[in-house]
Amino acid sequence: MMAARALAETVISGSFMGVRPGVKLAEVQQLLPFKYVEEIHGRRRGSRAMRLDYGLLEVTFGNEPDWTCRSLQVEVHRLAGSPAICEEARALAGLEFAPYTPWSDVKGQLDVLGYDHTINASTSPGYQVFGLTESGVSLRVVNDVSCPRGEYPGHGDIWSLEIVRYPI
Template sequence: MTGVEFLASFITTGELHGLRIGATLDEVDRAFRHPFVDVVGEEREWLRRDYGLVEFAFNPEPETEWVMATASIQLHRLASGDDLARAWARCMGVEFSRYTSWEELRDELSRTQGVPELKITDQGGFLQYRAASSNVSVLVVDDEDEERGYRVGNGDVWGLDLWAPFRAS
């Protein structure tokens, strides 16, 4: 699968390799077969797991130990070289380019069934495209001075975030 196809599916479904908010750490371990680094809060109040391209944040739960609170795809990390993209393709079966432009992703979304409405907001140097129905947001570089190199450039996707829906009490 190409990276752009994968991202369009993620935006549409809010699922990352079959995982949604509330997935357990064990479920993430089964879905992701890639090296990672864990960082745990001093009082075990949170866990962040970094797979290089993807990061998860977990909250503690008494019965399951850790439950996914957020997930982020850090596309900007691919710009520094091809090693991460090659490793990701080998381990996860998704082939990413060093850069993914918003135009390229938007074109793929136009060919994808069930794409949610995207609300656009200016984030100061970035545009955020937020899909409330899938709880996914896309951050796109919006700075004419940013050029591609070892960093993403103007019009490129910086990253995508999956977040928990707000629950009124």
Template structure:
């Protein structure tokens, strides 16, 4: 699958390789067959499963459950071998640089695409899809040029967050 189409689907559904908020660590292990490192914080209150440029966060309970996920696309600019390995194992092909405009154009073609709100975040623009709980950080510094790092208008990261429950 094309990485741009994959990101547009993630923005619409809030699902990453079939995983979403509340998915278990076992489900993540079955869905994502890529090598990883698990990092548990000192108090045992959170676990981060790091697959290189894709990370999942889990909270404890009866079992570890997903509380968030992120695709750190900025890491691909200087380490595109990560993307090639991901494409081989997970069958999603990400380019070295991901232009926000390409993702936005693809999202416009996706049925049921969520409404996006935008806000400035100190050198970035954040596009939030409240319906799917996914946000996109885009480089908003005109002096940033593509190369071994992301440039102006490129996606820095795409993140899934758990909704805040009313008390």
């Protein structure tokens, strides 16, 4: 599946590769049988957070010891500097990512899929943020005309998607 289509489906569903806030660690490990780096944050058992970093995707858990997904981030910006992540996404998940994914391509796919909900836009330094309350998705798009494509995405390209739903 092409990147723009996969990200548009993520915007609509609030999940990426089957992972969404609220799922348990064991289910995530079944859905994503790939290598990852694990980090535990905090010292007190029961109030710690765990993050699994798969390269393209980061999944954060809470509610120890059950470890429930609190949020996930699709780190699209990492593709520009690491062709290996693009190749891994293709080989392991059948996702065809290029180093850059323009917001206009994803918006076009949302139109094709008939997405007609309101997309709330705001700005932060260097980014335009699109929030979709129905799915809990926020997209960060590079919004600095002085940022060319290179080691990182350039103006108009997606930096990342974050999925958070409350309550969890």
